[in-house]
Structure formats: C-alpha cells, structure tokens
Amino acid sequence: MGKKSRRNRKTGKDATGATATASATATATAASSASSGTNQCFHGSTADKFQPNSEYAKAAQGYLEMRDQVDLLNNQDGSRAQQEIAIETIYFEDHKYLCTDPEFYRFIFAFCIKQYLASNNFKDQLRRQVIQYLLLLGLRCRYSATPDKLTKYLRDIETERGMIKFLVRETATYCDCMNEGKGIAKKMDKIAICHGCQKEFPKATLLICTGCQYVRYHSRECQINHRPIHKDKCNSLRSRSEAKV
Ligand SMILES: [Zn+2]
Ligand SMILES: [Zn+2]
Ligand SMILES: [Zn+2]
Structure with a gap:
C-alpha cells in the first residue's frame, strides 16, 4: 500500500502517459494525509477513511479517473455531452450503495477541505480541479433527493467563492478549518x-x-x-x- 502511494506520487505526470491528472494528485494527498501527523483534523470524517485503500478513498479515486476519461473526449464532437452522461451514469450505478451513505459524502467534503488547505486558496490548479470534481460527486450524493438544491449548488460551485462557501456550510459543525477561507470568500465579488x-x-x-x-x-x-x-x-x-x- 505504501509502495502504491509512492509510485503514484512519483508518476503523477505520466501514469497514463499524459500530463498530471486530478486523480494522481488526489492519490498523493490521500497517502500523505493518512500517514502524517497524529493530531490533525479530519473535518468531520475519520483517519481510516483517508487511507488510500479505504473503500471511500477508492471510490473518490474512481470518480476522478472517470472525470479524467471524460476530459479526454473530443471537445469538438457534438456527441460529447451524451458520452459524458453515459460514463457518469455507469459510475453512479456502480456506486449507488455509497451514494446514499452520509459518511461517504462527509468524507468527500473533508477530502476537499484537505485539498483546499494544501492548495493555497486554489493557486494549485490541479488541486482546484480535484476539489471541483469531487464537489460534483459529493453534491450529487448529498442532494440527489432535493433536485432544487442540487441545481442551485451545482451552479454555486462553478466559482472559487462558491466552492469555499459550500465547504464552509457543509462542515462548519465539525471544525473551523475553513475560517480563513471564509474570510477570503467574503472579500470576493x-x-x-x-x-x-x-x-x-x-x-x-x-x-x-x-x-x-x-x-x-x-x-x-x-x-x-x-x-x-x-x-x-x-x-x-x-x-x-x-x-x-
Ligand atoms: Zn477541520
Ligand atoms: Zn439551458
Ligand atoms: Zn460571454
């Protein structure tokens, strides 16, 4: 397991022969946050979930790999949107059981906070991408029963300000790790x-x-x-x- 995370971190740039991917970045973060420090915050989730081989971490990783796959679709092709929906549908069919588990989306949001705190307020573009993708996953699980909220929040998370505010709202009852981000978001137009x-x-x-x-x-x-x-x-x-x- 330790071996796997080292390999992914090192091959972040060429895991598929392509440039660095969101999924490779996420693997590296999961590995480092699961192993470093004893007194750190897990933002409403728990340390075991952050282990790269945990069921939740693997499902998050699978989602990012699916997004990487979608990104490779030809942008010019008019059938892209349909292909994207088809690929997404397969993922959500395969992970139906996790999607209804509140612990799972809590982990997803906690994982996003880890990425955010490491991203220097989104200056790290790959981490920004990981957050944006995983928020799509977490949102669809958390709000699938309330389509109005789902639609509103999907729109909110298109901006950095919206992503921060969403994460603050989802995790404020667990910890105040997003306090600094909250201040930054307030200043954004x-x-x-x-x-x-x-x-x-x-x-x-x-x-x-x-x-x-x-x-x-x-x-x-x-x-x-x-x-x-x-x-x-x-x-x-x-x-x-x-x-x-
Ligand atoms: Zn926290
Ligand atoms: Zn429209
Ligand atoms: Zn325009």
Missing part, C-alpha cells in the same frame, strides 16, 4: 461564469437560460453562439431537476 465566453462577470448582470434555469450568459450573443453546444446539456439539466438524479 459575487461573480459567475458566462458559459459562452467563459469569463467572469458580476452575477447580477448575467442572463439565465430559460430552458434549464442553470447556465448563465453575459450577452444574447454568447447565448446564441453557445446554443449548439449547450442543447443536449440543457435538456439533461432540465430533466435532472424535474426528476431525480
């Missing part, structure tokens, strides 16, 4: 991403897609240009908030 040009704008100035009530645009032009890419996702987001995940 209320910003959101335009899905067309991918730039950040004051949230209040953005238009919202009337189809899914989820994605935002800074102009009509951005919305129209993005429509062909967004169409499939729009339908799936709508059915996700109408039915359940």
Whole structure:
C-alpha cells in the first residue's frame, strides 16, 4: 500500500502517459494525509477513511479517473455531452450503495477541505480541479433527493467563492478549518461564469437560460453562439431537476 502511494506520487505526470491528472494528485494527498501527523483534523470524517485503500478513498479515486476519461473526449464532437452522461451514469450505478451513505459524502467534503488547505486558496490548479470534481460527486450524493438544491449548488460551485462557501456550510459543525477561507470568500465579488465566453462577470448582470434555469450568459450573443453546444446539456439539466438524479 505504501509502495502504491509512492509510485503514484512519483508518476503523477505520466501514469497514463499524459500530463498530471486530478486523480494522481488526489492519490498523493490521500497517502500523505493518512500517514502524517497524529493530531490533525479530519473535518468531520475519520483517519481510516483517508487511507488510500479505504473503500471511500477508492471510490473518490474512481470518480476522478472517470472525470479524467471524460476530459479526454473530443471537445469538438457534438456527441460529447451524451458520452459524458453515459460514463457518469455507469459510475453512479456502480456506486449507488455509497451514494446514499452520509459518511461517504462527509468524507468527500473533508477530502476537499484537505485539498483546499494544501492548495493555497486554489493557486494549485490541479488541486482546484480535484476539489471541483469531487464537489460534483459529493453534491450529487448529498442532494440527489432535493433536485432544487442540487441545481442551485451545482451552479454555486462553478466559482472559487462558491466552492469555499459550500465547504464552509457543509462542515462548519465539525471544525473551523475553513475560517480563513471564509474570510477570503467574503472579500470576493459575487461573480459567475458566462458559459459562452467563459469569463467572469458580476452575477447580477448575467442572463439565465430559460430552458434549464442553470447556465448563465453575459450577452444574447454568447447565448446564441453557445446554443449548439449547450442543447443536449440543457435538456439533461432540465430533466435532472424535474426528476431525480
Ligand atoms: Zn477541520
Ligand atoms: Zn460571454
Ligand atoms: Zn439551458
């Protein structure tokens, strides 16, 4: 086991012959946080969950590998959104039993805090990516029974401010490790991403897609240009908030 974590840390850049991946970064963090220090905080979860060979850590790792796989899909191809949904569905079918286990999403959020604290407020881009991916996983498990909240929080975590605030809310009853982050988030403007040009704008100035009530645009032009890419996702987001995940 120790051998495995060392290998992953060292081969973070070429585990699949590609560049450093989110899943490799997460493995390294899990290994180091499980072995270092005796008096550290586990943010509402427990040390055994952080062992790289624990069921929870493996499921998180599996999710990140799935996301890495999705990232390799051809961006230009119109079928990308459908392929993504198909790959995700397989993961959630395979992990149904974990998804309904509150200990599991508590671990996911705790793991995100570990990554956040090590990321120097998201300056480490790989850790930022790990957090964003794992929040998607944790959210879908935690809020699958409340689609309205799920949709709202999925949108919130698109920004760094939103990710911090979400983690603060989920873990404030366990520890105050996110206090510094909370202060940082307060200073950030209320910003959101335009899905067309991918730039950040004051949230209040953005238009919202009337189809899914989820994605935002800074102009009509951005919305129209993005429509062909967004169409499939729009339908799936709508059915996700109408039915359940
Ligand atoms: Zn803590
Ligand atoms: Zn735009
Ligand atoms: Zn839409």
